[in-house]
Amino acid sequence: MNQSLAPLEEVIWEGRPTWKAWAGTWIAGWALLPVLVGAFLLLTVWTRTKSARWKLTSKRIEIETGLLAKKIDTLELWRVRDVELRQSLLDRLVGVSSLFITAHDAGSPVIEVRGVPGDRTIYDRLMAAVMQARQQRGIMNLNP
Numbered sequence: 001m002n003q004s005l006a007p008l009e010e011v012i013w014e015g016r017p018t019w020k021a022w023a024g025t026w027i028a029g030w031a032l033l034p035v036l037v038g039a040f041l042l043l044t045v046w047t048r049t050k051s052a053r054w055k056l057t058s059k060r061i062e063i064e065t066g067l068l069a070k071k072i073d074t075l076e077l078w079r080v081r082d083v084e085l086r087q088s089l090l091d092r093l094v095g096v097s098s099l100f101i102t103a104h105d106a107g108s109p110v111i112e113v114r115g116v117p118g119d120r121t122i123y124d125r126l127m128a129a130v131m132q133a134r135q136q137r138g139i140m141n142l143n144p
Contacts, residue, residue: 009059010058011058012056012057012122012126013054013056013117013125013126014054015053016053017048017049017052017114017115018049019045020096021048021091021115022048022049023090023091023093023094024090025041026042026045028041030042049115050067051065051067052065052114056122056126057129059129060076060077061074061080062074063075063108063111073107075101075103075105075108076133077129078130078133078136078139079104080101080102080130080133081102081103081104083101083102083126083127084101084102085097085098085099091118092118095117096114096117097116097118098114098115098116099113099116099122100113101113
């Protein structure tokens with residue numbers, strides 16, 4: 001996904017989910033590896049980490065999905081209604097978090113970006129970019 005960015009567009013974060021985002025499943029998979037269930041759990045986590053990629057910029061969110069076939073979906077930040085940061089106890093222990101992005105988009109009203117680094121830095125930068133994108137468009141509130 002090395003596409004050129006629009007002028008003045010800054011990458012906030014780009015990456016794949018880390019195995020730590022599914023640490024419980026990963027640990028259970030290794031513990032149950034002698035049993036066929038463990039291999040299935042490990043394959044599931046590996047597939048999730050390799051089949052998703054997110055790019056958060058100051059203008060948009062790009063979601064790339066798929067292993068063999070690829071799909072790229074883009075959400076302009078001015079369409080974002082809410083961003084929520086969530087961390088379970090296990091997420092906090094391994095240093096990851098999830099962003100839940102609610103948008104005015106019939107196709108994907110809620111997007112989960114899982115495996116983001118656990119501190120608030122990315123969340124705060126994304127919220128600031130959302131507010132700036134709304135101001136540039138003259139949008140005060142997107143709630144119905």
